[in-house]
Amino acid sequence: MRPFSLETADDLAEALRLGAQENAAGAHVRAPMQYLAGGTNLLDLMKLDVMRPERLVNINGLQRQYGMIEADGAGLTLGALARMSAVADDPVVRRDYRVLSDALRLAASQQLRNMASLAGNVLQRTRCNYFRDTSWGACNKREPGSGCAAMEGVNRRLAVLGVSDRCIANYPGDFANALAALGAEVTVLDGAGGTRTLPFEELHRLPGDTPHIETNLKPGELITGFRVPAGPWTRRSLYLKIRDRESFDFALTSAAVALDLGDDGTVREARIGIGGLVAKPWRSHEAEAALRGRRLDEASAAEAAEAAFADAVVHSETAFKPELGRRTLVRALLEAARLTI
Amino acid sequence: MDVLLTVNGQQHRLDLDIRVTLLDALRERLGLTGTKKGCDQGQCGACTVLVGGRRVLSCFILAATVDGEVTTIEGLAGEGDPLHPMQQAFLDCDAFQCGYCTPGQILSAIACVQEGHAESEDEIHEYMSGNLCRCAAYPKIVEAVQRAKPLMQVQAKESD
Ligand SMILES: Cc1cc2nc3c(=O)[nH]c(=O)nc-3n(C[C@H](O)[C@H](O)[C@H](O)COP(=O)(O)OP(=O)(O)OC[C@H]3O[C@@H](n4cnc5c(N)ncnc54)[C@H](O)[C@@H]3O)c2cc1C
Ligand code: SF4
Ligand code: FES
Ligand code: FES
Numbered sequence: 104m105r106p107f108s109l110e111t112a113d114d115l116a117e118a119l120r121l122g123a124q125e126n127a128a129g130a131h132v133r134a135p136m137q138y139l140a141g142g143t144n145l146l147d148l149m150k151l152d153v154m155r156p157e158r159l160v161n162i163n164g165l166q167r168q169y170g171m172i173e174a175d176g177a178g179l180t181l182g183a184l185a186r187m188s189a190v191a192d193d194p195v196v197r198r199d200y201r202v203l204s205d206a207l208r209l210a211a212s213q214q215l216r217n218m219a220s221l222a223g224n225v226l227q228r229t230r231c232n233y234f235r236d237t238s239w240g241a242c243n244k245r246e247p248g249s250g251c252a253a254m255e256g257v258n259r260r261l262a263v264l265g266v267s268d269r270c271i272a273n274y275p276g277d278f279a280n281a282l283a284a285l286g287a288e289v290t291v292l293d294g295a296g297g298t299r300t301l302p303f304e305e306l307h308r309l310p311g312d313t314p315h316i317e318t319n320l321k322p323g324e325l326i327t328g329f330r331v332p333a334g335p336w337t338r339r340s341l342y343l344k345i346r347d348r349e350s351f352d353f354a355l356t357s358a359a360v361a362l363d364l365g366d367d368g369t370v371r372e373a374r375i376g377i378g379g380l381v382a383k384p385w386r387s388h389e390a391e392a393a394l395r396g397r398r399l400d401e402a403s404a405a406e407a408a409e410a411a412f413a414d415a416v417v418h419s420e421t422a423f424k425p426e427l428g429r430r431t432l433v434r435a436l437l438e439a440a441r442l443t444i
Numbered sequence: 445m446d447v448l449l450t451v452n453g454q455q456h457r458l459d460l461d462i463r464v465t466l467l468d469a470l471r472e473r474l475g476l477t478g479t480k481k482g483c484d485q486g487q488c489g490a491c492t493v494l495v496g497g498r499r500v501l502s503c504f505i506l507a508a509t510v511d512g513e514v515t516t517i518e519g520l521a522g523e524g525d526p527l528h529p530m531q532q533a534f535l536d537c538d539a540f541q542c543g544y545c546t547p548g549q550i551l552s553a554i555a556c557v558q559e560g561h562a563e564s565e566d567e568i569h570e571y572m573s574g575n576l577c578r579c580a581a582y583p584k585i586v587e588a589v590q591r592a593k594p595l596m597q598v599q600a601k602e603s604d
Contacts, residue, residue, distance in 0.1 A: 104463045109445075109508060143486055143504050146465075150484065161509055212574020213561070214552065215486060217498045218505070350573035 104149050107157055109139075113164040115292070115327075121160045122323035123294025132228070132244060132315050138162045138325065140184060141219035143211075144227045152237050153228075153245060162325070166220075169327050174199060179331040183222035187278070188213060190221065198338070200331060202284065202359050202376075205342035206277040212351050222326040225279040225289075225306070225384070226318065229272035230353060232257055243269045244314040259420035260355070263428070265382030266416055270314030272382065274307065279384035281342055281359040284376030286386075287331045294323045303329065307383035317383075336361040336372050338444045343435035345379070345427065354379030356428040358435035362399065368440065370394045370403075377411060377432065380424045387411040390432065404436040405429070447508050451476065452519025460507055467491045467502035470516060478517035478547045482576070489575035492548035499555035517547035520554075529599065530554050533592035534585075541579035549575045553589045557596050562589055 112118035122136060137145055137156040140163065148154040162184065169182035174195045181190060190196055191207035207216065210224070233239040233252040241250035253261055253271055262273035287303040307318050320326075331337075340361035346352035359376030373394040377385040390411035397403040408429035415425040449456045449466075451474060458473055467484075470476045470493070482490030484503045491503040496512030520528040530550050533539070540546045552575045556562050561571035568586050577585065 107462065109462050109506070111509075139506075139509070141504075142506065142509075143501070146504050146506070147485055163509065163511065212489065213556070213559070213571050214489060214492055214499050214501045214574045215504075218500050350570055 105152070105155050107149075107159055109159050109161060111161040111164060115165060115168060115325075116296070118160060118162050118165060118325055119292060119294050119296065119323070121158075122325055132317065134322070136160065136323070140223035141186075141215075142223075143215050143219045144223060148228060148235070151235055153235060171328070172196065176333060178333045179203075181221055181329045181331070183326045183328050184220045187211070187216035187219045187221065187224055191216065199333075200285070200337050200340065202281045202337070202340035202342050202361055203278065203331070206281040206344075206357075206359060209342060209344045210277045221278070221329065224276055225282065225303075226326075227276050228317070230275045231261060231272040234272060244272060244310075244317075247313070247315045253418075255419060257420065258418050260353070261380075261418070261421060262382045263380045263415040263417055263421050263424045264377065264385060264412070265309050267310045267312070267314070267382075269312055270310040270382075271416075271418060271421075272310065272314065273379065274381055274383045274385075275353045275379075276384070277342065277344060277354060277357060277378055279303070279307075280357065280376035280378035280381070280386075282329060282331065282376075283384040283386040284359040284361060284374040285331050285334075285337060285340075286374065287329050289329055290327045291320065292325050292327055293321060298327075300330075303384070304386055310382055334361075334363070334372070334374075336363040336374055339364065339439055339442050340374075341435060341439050341442065343431055343438065345431050356380055356424065356431040358428075358432040360432070360435045360439045362436070362439050364399060364440060368398045368400075370397055370399050373407075373436075375407070375411065375432070377428065380421070380428055389413065394436075399436060399440045401433065401437065404433040407436065408432040445508055447510075449474075449507065449510060449514065451514045452516060453513075458507070462506065462508055464507050465503055466493070466495075466505040466507045466510055466514070469507040470502060470514075476516050476518050480544055480547060482544070482548075487576075488545070488548075489552060490545050490548045492552045492575065494551055494555060497555075497558070499552050515551070517550060520550070528554070529595035530557075530588070530592040533588040533595070537584045537588040537591060538581075539584040539588040540577075540581050545575060545577045545579075549577065549585055553585070553592070554596070556589060557593045562593050565590070 166184040171182040241252040357378035361374040363372040390407040393407040480490035482488035494515040
């Protein structure tokens with residue numbers, strides 16, 4: 104690991120002051136200042152020499168202020184520093200926002216979930232082998248303009264939705280796909296103390312020509328929390344994750360679904376997130392539209408899955424993924440319809 | 445950098461490079477080599493310790509940022525004292541072969557029971573999946589967790 108300085112922020116004003124001393128692009132993989140939350144992604148990438156921050160600002164002291172899990176009639180408020188394990192096990196989240204609890208419970212291991220924060224989780228970086236191994240020269244995400252070794256290389260675990268001709272990395276997280284599906288918002292503070300709220304779907308960027316810029320966060324901006332609106336669909340919800348290993352593995356494919364069904368099984372509202380094979384946290388508005396007003400059965404679920412993967416782009420080892428993704432979504436929808444709530 | 449660590453009830457003041465992980469501080473500065481380094485990348489669980497009673501990976505924590513008391517395998521039972529029920533259960537069930545993963549398994553298993561995530565065989569499988577065993581002693585590890593659980597609960601009641 105390269106040398107760095109470590110500062111500790113015990114309150115918000117201090118965190119922002121320390122964070123705001125930064126001028127370079129905040130969302131850049133190689134940004135020189137990084138907030139340290141659980142450290143489970145940041146320290147990993149620093150040990151690998153992929154990330155090379157000069158300054159870390161430890162924000163774990165903000166957990167007292169931003170570690171909340173609070174539900175009311177209008178929705179669910181989750182603090183940026185709430186731990187994955189605490190949210191996964193929260194009885195209200197489990198009952199009323201099951202898809203969020205599932206997505207967290209099926210991610211990583213209990214040790215990692217005890218350490219990792221929600222904001223760090225949504226901002227985790229791809230597991231693309233060439234990104235993580237600096238002995239490879241060609242990686243546009245790590246070294247802008249250097250090319251992409253994965254395009255013709257080992258890419259079985261990478262994305263088929265949202266990719267560009269510069270980068271086909273997948274966004275590896277689970278929880279963020281559920282947040283996207285439920286139409287969550289993220290609250291962000293800037294160095295001057297200004298607050299901005301943006302739709303969670305707009306937090307991450309598609310790779311396009313600049314895969315090294317991963318989010319729309321500005322330099323020094325700090326995520327303070329997430330707001331998930333209530334809706335009649337959040338209870339009939341689940342996260343289905345398909346992996347090579349039965350547990351403690353990233354998703355090959357996944358589906359976050361939430362349904363509001365009429366008595367006759369007609370879909371009043373559907374919320375659908377896709378994971379594992381997406382370039383950024385993914386909500387499929389196309390699949391949702393295909394289901395609205397239809398009776399939920401195998402045929403309509405299959406049509407929704409067709410719509411979700413209509414724009415899939417495959418590479419040497421990913422030809423199997425759209426079909427696996429479609430089947431994952433169909434199964435998730437049918438299972439959600441059968442839940443007793 | 446001056447770092448204050450409380451490990452197994454003992455306070456230590458260490459002068460550490462800021463980059464030193466809790467895992468390396470335990471093994472190389474405090475001589476507590478029971479905590480193992482498997483991958484150093486969060487993937488194996490061999491470095492599992494308890495901080496403030498919660499199981500975490502010591503390879504992913506900077507020693508300078510540790511917030512709470514650290515418990516390692518060396519801290520579970522004093523010299524001459526009976527073993528912790530989980531340690532004894534691992535012996536009784538023959539829940540290891542080479543033993544490299546075992547300290548991490550035992551600490552993880554203790555936390556798994558205390559969290560209330562050891563209610564069924566399936567649940568133990570799921571909540572112990574962060575601890576890999578290259579010798580694949582998994583069935584006996586699950587057995588050990590199931591054997592130690594009621595003994596830990598009795599102990600917890602007695603100390604109430
Ligand atoms: C072996 C292994 C398996 C895993 N499996 C899964 C899995 O199956 N599914 C899954 O979803 N995840 C998985 N993960 C990823 C894990 O969930 C993430 O590493 C973790 O959630 C990151 O959270 P953190 O708090 O540790 O983030 P950190 O490492 O502390 O931070 C990550 C990034 O976010 C930034 N950041 C953190 N907090 C803020 C904030 N409040 N505002 C602005 N920026 C911030 C940091 O500066 C850094 O750039 C796995 C990880 C490992 C090591
Ligand atoms: S897919 Fe993206 S992250 Fe992977 S090598 Fe190509 S540019 Fe780098
Ligand atoms: S050494 Fe920490 S998880 Fe492997
Ligand atoms: S006993 Fe050998 S690795 Fe588990």
